[in-house]
Amino acid sequence: MSATSTYEELKYWYLRDHKLFRVLSFSQIKQLCIIVGFKKAKKGDVIYFSSSDVPRIFLLKKGNIKIVAIDEDGNETIKDIIQKGDLFGELTLENDRNSNEYAKALTDEVAICSFLMSDFEDLLLRNPSLALSYTKFVGLKMKRIKNNYSNLVSKDAKTRLYQFLKDWSENEGKRVGNQVTIENYLTQNDIAQIICTSRQTATQLLNELETSGLLHYNRKEILIPDITKL
Template identity: 80%
Template sequence: MYEDLKYWYLRDHKLFRTLSFGQIKQLCIITGFKKASKGEIIYFSSSDVPRIFLLKKGNIKIVAVDEDGNEAIKDIIKKGDLFGELTLETDDKANEYAKVLSDDVAICSFLLSDFEDLLLRNPTLALSYTKFVGLKMKRIKNSYSNLISKDAKTRLCEFLKDWARQEGIRIGDRVTIENYLTQNDIAQIICTSRQTTAQLLNEMETNNLLTYSRKEIIVPDITQL
């Protein structure tokens, strides 16, 4: 059963669409498959066995830990995203982990060494991977630029609009977002305190810009956010 799942998960991913049926089947042999539950930690950058992960279902947060033990959300991983040792190099200075946000997730993973061999044997895949990672790094860089140049309210609005665009269910201008993030998670993403985030969300709710709950966020008119 897992072999069939792995095949279709890999076959459906845009990164592997250049591979033939036989190549996908070979890839299945070196691919690990895992299901995980909300709150479970599934990856540490300090692991002795570096891996690259492919998220097929659910949502995950990447949390960076500084030398003083302070934590900050580095990225939110969504369906189809890759995470782990994406640069194909292990960084001894990096200290981060991945934690499941949604009720359940499904993940495929590759040993870093196996994935490097795969790229060496498939130049077209190597090119696609380079573009894929390049776009991801550009997105992260742009998000950091926004944090530096904009105030907390603007950062929150832009984050909510981006979240709505990627995952919201839209009917006209009304958008409903399944909420798998705590206020503290959102605060870390936009680099402000939980108290400030709570205050801003309350202000938006008072002004009828959104309705916030632990399960969902409803934006009556996304053009007004």
């Protein structure tokens, strides 16, 4: 099998396995492979900038990515953590030149499929069932982001950290009884940005959790002996 055919086959399986595209037939997915870009990235690589002249929709197939928003003063805040199977980029199908954000790989061996926004719009117009599936997918994502924002506004830093650790444990943790182990790909500064506090405060709160025996933290993993105590 040639490198080109292997590459096309890889794109096909990546798309077929995603719940968004399950409404499409075999031949439709094969056609979709023609317009899909594919790339790999390593930890620290920047995937895209919102100010790009060629807006795209991205689908993460492997690894983890952070979406970082930059305010007018140059301060950075982690807007979202993207996990396998998630979409990111110009999800509203509008190229917002006023937004200022970028996506960066958090883990090694990141794999991404992408569509030009114009191609993706055409795809939705030709496939009403896919358009409905996409609307639901994005709606749920926006609801989650809204809930996260609500938690940031209404809760103190300690409560936000606890909630973040619980959500992270539920989404990616390996659980044995009440003990949870999480592969740690976030720095303490990343965690601080996610819960919208200073790095100093985040470090202090993590140290307090360690001292009380509620958490064991290192650069490779986070161990929570009893998730019900958080």
